[in-house]
Amino acid sequence: MKILVLNAGSSSIKYQVFGMEDQQVLVGGLLDRIGEAGSEMASHDEALARIILHLQAAGITDIDAIGHRVVHGGEQFKQPALIDAAVVDAIRAMIPLAPLHNPANLAGIEVAQRLFPGIPQVAVFDTAFHQTMPPVAFRYAVPVELYREHKVRRYGFHGTSHHYVAQQAAAYLQRELADLNLITLHLGNGCSATAIARGKSVDTSMGMTPMEGLVMGTRCGDIDPALHFYLQRETGLSPDAVESLFNKQSGLKGLCGVGDMREVQALADTGDTDAQLAEAMFAYRVKKYIGAYSAVLGQVDAVIFTGGIGEHSARIRAQVCANLQVFGVYPDLAKNAVHTAGIMAFQQETATLKLLVIPTNEELEIARSTAQQLFLRRS
Template identity: 55%
Template sequence: MKILVLNSGSSSIKFGLFEMDSRQSLASGLIEQIGEASGHGKLSTAEGEAIERQQPIADHQAGLTLMAELLQQSGVLSSFHELDGIGHRVVHGGEAFRLPTLIDQPVIDTIRQLIPLAPLHNPANLAGIETAMAQAAEVPQVAVFDTAFHQTIPEKAYLYALPHEFYEQHQVRRYGFHGTSHYYVAKQAAAFIGKPLEQLNLITMHLGNGASACAIEKGQSVDTSMGMTPLEGLVMGTRSGDMDPAIIFYLARQLGLDIDQLDALVNKQSGLKGLCGANDVRTVIADAKGGDYWSEKALSLFAYRIRKYIGAYAAVLGHVDAIVFTGGIGEHSAYLRERICVGLAESLGLLVDMEKDNWDQQSIRSVHLPESKIQLLVVPTYEELEIAEQTLGVIQGQLL
């Protein structure tokens, strides 16, 4: 069975094609610069073939057409009619969607109603859905929501201490994001440990340009660092993470900044970029090692905030079987993993194996000493495969 996974952004379509009988990737690629004068499409097959195309891409419909041409040219897919399903990443499902969902018109209408909760993401996700539905109407299509895994979070963790009518009338609450990734790596960690996920307590850390932590109790998310939007929580590449909300009022009064300027400030100009001028962690680490004062401060703050969340979630869970690192930074930066874990030996009994932690491997691995009370795992995330798995589950009636 062949499943196509689409992640539609405002000016891009990231895609992956999977053969689900073997759980293998057949091809992956990116259509970008949609709506610009010069668009770009690229595809790589599992056999290592690479195809690129430069041409104007007017809209998502043209982008999907180009994607189909690249897939056909590579020989991995003759047409959309060959597909058994299409899975769509949707950022925000609100409280309406707790599971991946077969897409029909009411589902589309509900996703559209949720646009105020994710104005930068849901419109683009919808564009991909509606275009794919038009071009492959006979193929079952499934929406997989970033927020769905976190719908098990209890009320005490998702409510904000605001007048309750804001939640009841305007859906103001914690939703959390990166749910597909947190769920995937939790399952992978359980398989590696050799126990059912339902018997484990895990703290998963998805660390990339966007970053979030998740407390998983017996297989269910019970708390997560991102909130109503992806702004809350950890220090990120360009997002501030947690801060005193009154800072916004202060800056508005002192500097005369309006709502849009403040939005751009905390989402696009803060985090590592705001502190030291760079949001690529590799650059920040190199600059810090070279003696740059603010790069070192940025890394210190980044690591401290993560360590604080680990401590908080350990208190929430009571017992922790493993801490799991994933995402571009979590998987590849032993330097930051070790800075984050400093001090956790005394508080949690976590002992890092410094030698193993510096092995540059692409597979799941443990990086703790045998005497450590908590396992420390590095688990590569694969959100596209998880979306394909959930899409297949819905089509086969297993997740309805």
């Protein structure tokens, strides 16, 4: 079985084809600058047509199914969904909840439906894994009508990544996922933490939008909501300008001028005090969430680091894990400093709580979910 995974953005499409017998990538790539001035591709139609040519050149002419990443599934989608007209309409109806992402995801779906007629297609939602959160975790303390009428609540994101690394942890620890309590940390340009109790998400740091929670590359994370009103009054910024400020000019970039952690750390090493503070704030916020989610879970079997920063920055992992002995966190700094390609454990030998670095693979998780939906359809 061959499954094409598509991750369509507003000006890009990332794609991979998996052979599901051994779950290996057969071909993949990224097309960007779609629709931009000077680009050879004016639309997603042209980009996907180019992808088809690439697949044919690689000898892949038979695709059994297509899996699409969709950022926001709201409360309606708790699992991946086989795409039909009703699913397309539902994704379109949720555009107000994810105005930057769902329109692009939808464009990828609609183009793929035209260019791959008759091929089953599946939507895999970033929010679905977090739909097991209880109301005490997902509700905001605002008038109930805002939830009932406008669906104002915490949804959470990166669910595909959190679910994937949780499954990988269970396999590595040779335990059932349903028997494990985990804290998963997806740390990259976008960052989120999730508390997983017996295999199910029970709390997560991102909220109604991906802006809430941890300090990120350009997003502010948790702030006083009254700051929005203060800035509008005192600076004259419009609501749209404030939203852009917190989404695109804040986080690490706002603190020290660069949003990539590698650049932040390089600046910090030169003695730049703004970069040193940015790095410290990043680790501090992650540390706080580990403490909070330890309290939520009561007992934690493993803390998992993933994402570009989580997988590759031993320095951040060391800062995050420092002085957390009260929660059973005992890092072995020598093990932490050794970079490995696969899963790595870096807790001290006598520690009960495992500290794991697990490379994420959201595309493979989407392919697996697509294959499962195909199996359910045929059975």
